[in-house]
Amino acid sequence: MNWNEAYKRERKMEWRDVALAIHDSVSPEQALRFYRPDLDIRHNRCPCPIHNGKDYNFSLTDSGYKCFVCGASGDVVALVKEVCELSTRADAMKKIGCNKIAYAHHKD
Secondary structure, eight states, rough: OHHHHHHEEEEHHHHHHHHHHHHHOOHHHHHHHHHOOOOOOOOOOEEEHHHHHHEEEEEEOEEEEEETTOOOEHHHHHHHHHHHSSOOOOHHHHHHHHHHHHHHHHHO
């Protein structure tokens, strides 16, 4: 294995650790309430923030989300990526990491 391959493997492990830390500390509902406070979330459902739906077809769980109209689904990182219109999951992880302290103080 050359140096470049070892470096890539190490960086991949670092991102995996960041993703696991995010999943352990920020729920999709917390992220959605923080980045889209205008949404009316009731009983873990709300209008879809991805396709700007009007009905409560967007479902939130402790570990992910699913829209029963447009089919969007994923984890908290994917949700932040879509809602904040970011280009990569890495950008979403950075954004979540920068705001992690704010989540703790943000009212649910």
